Amino acid sequence: MAEVVSLREAVAELVHDGDTVALEGFTHLIPVAAGHEIIRQGRRDLTLVRLTPDIVYDQMIGAGCARKLIFSWGGNPGVGSLHRFRDAVQNGWPGPLEIEEHSHAGMANRYVAAASGLPFAVLRGYIGTDLPAHTPTVKPITCPFTGETLTAVQALDLDVGIVHAQRADHSGNVQLWGIVGVQKETVLAARRALVTVEEVVDELDDRPGAVVLPSWTVTCVAAAPGGARPSYAQGYYDRDNDAYRAWDPISRDRDAFTAWLSEQVMVPGGSR
Amino acid sequence: MTGSAAAGGPDWTADEMMSVAAARALRDGTACFVGIGLPSKAANLARRTHAPSLVLIYESGTIGAKPAWLPLSIGDGILAETADTVVSVPEVFNYWLQPGRIQTGFLGAAQIDRFGNINTTVIGPDYRQPKVRLPGAGGAPEIAASCREVIVIVRQSARAFVERVDFVTSVGYGRGPGDRERLGLRGRGPVLVITDLGVLEPDPDTCELTLTKLHAGVTVEQARAATGWELAVSPLLGASEPPTEVELRTLRALEGAAGREP
Numbered sequence: 001m002a003e004v005v006s007l008r009e010a011v012a013e014l015v016h017d018g019d020t021v022a023l024e025g026f027t028h029l030i031p032v033a034a035g036h037e038i039i040r041q042g043r044r045d046l047t048l049v050r051l052t053p054d055i056v057y058d059q060m061i062g063a064g065c066a067r068k069l070i071f072s073w074g075g076n077p078g079v080g081s082l083h084r085f086r087d088a089v090q091n092g093w094p095g096p097l098e099i100e101e102h103s104h105a106g107m108a109n110r111y112v113a114a115a116s117g118l119p120f121a122v123l124r125g126y127i128g129t130d131l132p133a134h135t136p137t138v139k140p141i142t143c144p145f146t147g148e149t150l151t152a153v154q155a156l157d158l159d160v161g162i163v164h165a166q167r168a169d170h171s172g173n174v175q176l177w178g179i180v181g182v183q184k185e186t187v188l189a190a191r192r193a194l195v196t197v198e199e200v201v202d203e204l205d206d207r208p209g210a211v212v213l214p215s216w217t218v219t220c221v222a223a224a225p226g227g228a229r230p231s232y233a234q235g236y237y238d239r240d241n242d243a244y245r246a247w248d249p250i251s252r253d254r255d256a257f258t259a260w261l262s263e264q265v266m267v268p269g270g271s272r
Numbered sequence: 273m274t275g276s277a278a279a280g281g282p283d284w285t286a287d288e289m290m291s292v293a294a295a296r297a298l299r300d301g302t303a304c305f306v307g308i309g310l311p312s313k314a315a316n317l318a319r320r321t322h323a324p325s326l327v328l329i330y331e332s333g334t335i336g337a338k339p340a341w342l343p344l345s346i347g348d349g350i351l352a353e354t355a356d357t358v359v360s361v362p363e364v365f366n367y368w369l370q371p372g373r374i375q376t377g378f379l380g381a382a383q384i385d386r387f388g389n390i391n392t393t394v395i396g397p398d399y400r401q402p403k404v405r406l407p408g409a410g411g412a413p414e415i416a417a418s419c420r421e422v423i424v425i426v427r428q429s430a431r432a433f434v435e436r437v438d439f440v441t442s443v444g445y446g447r448g449p450g451d452r453e454r455l456g457l458r459g460r461g462p463v464l465v466i467t468d469l470g471v472l473e474p475d476p477d478t479c480e481l482t483l484t485k486l487h488a489g490v491t492v493e494q495a496r497a498a499t500g501w502e503l504a505v506s507p508l509l510g511a512s513e514p515p516t517e518v519e520l521r522t523l524r525a526l527e528g529a530a531g532r533e534p
Contacts, residue, residue: 026332027347075407077345089405105365105414112362124370125414128443128455134399178352179332182361241344
């Protein structure tokens, strides 16, 4: 059964230096508050995993939390580059960042394999591209039935899976809807799972297309209202597109970024 | 940023001509896997002009999205709220894209080469020490492999149109005829590359991207100067129809309201 705890307690208990951690969210329901709590608690040497590392990963990389990034698309959607990510890859600032690079289809299938308890997943993908030459977790595989050459991607087992959801009840059952991304797979692929939620409610009523994660699949639930901002939580608040645009000039400059970090994140109880 | 002013007429810019030409290439009633940025703008223009039944599919799992304004990301709330159905990311790639259900893949590029291979990963010869680190693959490699056809929209310059891409993120025609078949890629590959100067199509025999259309006001010399290989020109070189007033008005309304409710 999930424990319903504070975000600070959840991160302290579940996320350790050196862990492989995914904070997932495909544009929607990005666990930004949890990322900031990880920065505040000074975690180091994390292997960060996500299909679409966007500005919260840019912030975690710039703050020095990450040793390695496993990803498929690293950008500020609709705006441009992630400049802290680029600075880390191109110039090793604030430290070198190892990368392991995939396609979305490959990453999604790696989570599916881990959630399914399989060592790998099979897909039609990567063939003819330069990705397999640089990514050891992609290999060709021969279909035992047809002899066709397909692609295998290694299961992506996580130490910690972190997602944001609209709601949980007091027993820690989690409900999320709208764009559901790889939220379910992230929780089921992880040894320990943290779900931050907009609110803890007495009862979960029906929502069309909702994903429900029963309490016993989640380790900790923490209330973090607004915890996905500047991304969005459908039914609660909209995506703050201006904040994504505003991130660009801050992230381009190391000093501007450092000042932003100390003013907006490294403050007691700070969340953005 | 506006592209070369070369294709701009008295009343439109080269970028507007590019978006209009790309929108026109999408057929009504087909399904289109849409990348963010220029492809999304053109696809939404098509749905508002000649192709009201165009099915827009975004990699966020929103199938049949009908956004009332231009989304800034592939996962804006307006996509989920207006979609016929919303599926998970594993599902959109495994059940919808992979079997070849989607007619058109609509992609952008940072670099594209003479065989239509696309690079969105790194600029520079050394992957581990890149000159420029780009966002990466996203959904593109499998879109390029599995959609029945691919349309690329990209501003034309000698920096972007290179003899050989620094990194093959998404396969066009590989190193030439027969490569897609040899690799087992099931879609046809890039059938149109639409730029701010004109339109390129693969030569049926050599698979080499060949200039088949110029936008109004652009010369062959300008297109050649903006191409990093010796650009072949079709003997049947045509001219794009200038944007209509309706197309321009619709496009500008879309751009004016990008990422927010108008």
